[in-house]
Amino acid sequence: MGQTARVSAIVWSAVVSLAAWLWLLLAQGMFWRTDVRLPPRRDPGVWPPVCVVVPARDEAAVLPLSLPTLLAQDYPGRAEVFLVDDGSSDGTGELARELARRNGGLPLTVDGPGEPPAGWTGKLWAVRHGIALARARDPEYLLLTDADIAHAPDSLRRLVAAADTGGFDVVSQMARLRVESVWERLVVPAFVYFFAQLYPFRRVGRAEARTAAAAGGCVLLRTGAAERARVPEAIRHAVIDDVALARAVKGSGGRIWLGLAEAVDSVRPYPRLHDLWRMVSRSAYAQLRHNPLLLLGTVTGLALVYLVPPIAVAAGLAGSGTAAVAAGAAAWLVMAGTYVPMLRYYRQPLWLAPLLPCTAALYLLMTVDSAVQHYRGRGAAWKGRTYARPEAVSEER
Known part of the structure; x- marks a missing residue:
């Protein structure tokens, strides 16, 4: 029996x-389908101004592979880059300035926001500072991208054209992550597969669907939509900030799009299982x-x-x-x-x-x-900071 x-x-x-x-x-x-790529697009009559915001903390190892690709963007309109050095101890800010002097290209501003106050994650505090600097230039779009992301020369042009053509407030691409070590081959494709299973890309793009997500390595955000959704203030405590950003924008009536990248790549290595x-x-x-x-x-x-x-x-x-x-x-x-x-x-x-x-x-x-x-009280630990559960911070939308 x-x-x-x-x-x-x-x-x-x-x-x-x-x-x-x-x-x-x-x-x-x-x-499970991987054919969700940038939607149909046409060049706008007048290319809108764009500011690129790059939060960076101890990124000297990857910056030489990523920052020059941003500075070299072939964008017909006005564009500039703001790298926010979030308390780095490895000379990230100095290296960024040296790379700009050596490579030229788009104007680069390097600044630091100081330590984040209670209720803010370090990355979002840096993003807030970068957006504040960028708004002085009155950009129509903000490109939020991580310090380990390399862009093809036409990446910014294609993102803006897609957003302008489709009327999107967020256009986000899931960067192609590195797959070279044995562990990367085993774990990394599955990471993106599981993400897509939780947040099906086609469903994210539907205005009537509640599903909302973005990929933090590459998010083109309309400035007006950021103001309506109160980004990043409304999501200041979020550890998974890309999904929180997408929810805030979609919840405030914005249109969002998410897909896989063709020419946006992460250069960060994860050679060991521990990483x-x-x-x-x-x-x-x-x-x-x-x-x-x-x-x-x-x-x-x-x-x-x-x-x-x-x-x-x-x-x-x-x-x-x-x-x-x-x-x-x-x-x-x-x-x-x-x-x-x-x-x-x-x-x-x-x-x-x-x-x-x-x-x-x-x-x-x-x-x-x-x-x-x-x-154990360690929360979400990353690069020397630990974020406990935001008990006292309410979800704001």
Whole structure:
């Protein structure tokens, strides 16, 4: 009787997992497709002025690979770059000035905001300072981009043309992350895949849909929309600031667009598992709003959707029967099939697709570790700063 109950539990878990995958495949905004690129665009009659804001903290290692690409933007209108040195200890500000002297190009202003006051994350405090400097130039658009992001020479031109043509208040591209080390190949494409599963890009772009997200490495933001949404003040405590920004803009009636990049690349290396672990775990529990019930649901969901299929196949081959093998293999096949487009986008071998359950198990552990660090009082730690749960700061929209 006990053996029969165990077999039934495995079979039913596999069936539920398969049903979940069929729902994801057919009803989750086609999240698995990677053809959401910059929308159709035409050059505006008059190119609007743009200011580029780059928050930077201890970025001397990557700045020589990224900042020159911003300074070299082939933009027909007026544009300039504001790099906000957020208390760096590695000479980031001095290096930025030297790179501007050496490479020329767009005008560069380097300034520092001082330490963030209570209730602000360091990055958003730096963004606030950069936007304040930029507003003196009366730009129509702000390009918020990270210090590790390299742009093709026509990147700014294409972003502005897309926003102007489509009437978007936010045009954001998910930068192509680096995939060179073994761990990057295993973890990075899955990171973008999971993000798209949570925030299907097509659904983000629909005005009637509640789903809102952006990719913080590359966000073109209309200045008027930022003022209406009170960005960044309204999201000053957000650790996952890109999603919070998109929600604020969409919630105030703005139109947003999010897709994968073709010519915007992250140059930051994550050679070791430890580096990738820190990248994910620093904000995973914040994504769950520091809610233990959401954590439990997420862990259960990850296990059911990603881990049950291979377990059911193994159990079925070990004696639990063909039903477990069939349901588990079918769920695993759908899972791997939806992952193939992302692997193609990252130019990775397709044999990595069946390994997605292994990567999901890593993400499950990273999420649990994020919660453990939070309850140990370490919060979302990044570059020497720790952000605890914003107990006293209300969500403002």
